[in-house]
Amino acid sequence: MVKCVVDYHEVLEQRHDCxxxxxxxxxxxxxxxLDVIRLAPCPVVLDADALNMLARTGxxxxxxxRAPVC
Structure with a gap:
C-alpha cells in the first residue's frame, strides 16, 4: 500500500505494522x-532511494x- 503524506514525520504519529x-x-x-528510519517504532524495509541515502550518510x-530493519 502507498500512503501519501504532506510531511514524512506524519507516519510516526500513526500505527503501522511495518x-x-x-x-x-x-x-x-x-x-x-532518515528521521523516520531512525524513529519508526515498527519494523522497516529499506529499498531504492532509502538505501542510497544510507550509502551517502552512513x-x-x-x-x-530498536525495531528490526531489512
Whole structure:
C-alpha cells in the first residue's frame, strides 16, 4: 500500500505494522526520511532511494533503531 503524506514525520504519529521506505523518494527530503528510519517504532524495509541515502550518510541511523530493519 502507498500512503501519501504532506510531511514524512506524519507516519510516526500513526500505527503501522511495518513500513517500506525508499522507492521514488529522491533526495529532496533526505533529513526527514532518515528521521523516520531512525524513529519508526515498527519494523522497516529499506529499498531504492532509502538505501542510497544510507550509502551517502552512513549507517548511524540504523544503530539507533530498536525495531528490526531489512
Amino acid at each position: 513500513l517500506g521506505i525508499g522507492p521514488g523518494l529522491g533526495h529532496a527530503n533526505e533529513a526527514e526520511v 549507517l548511524a541511523v540504523l544503530h539507533e533503531r
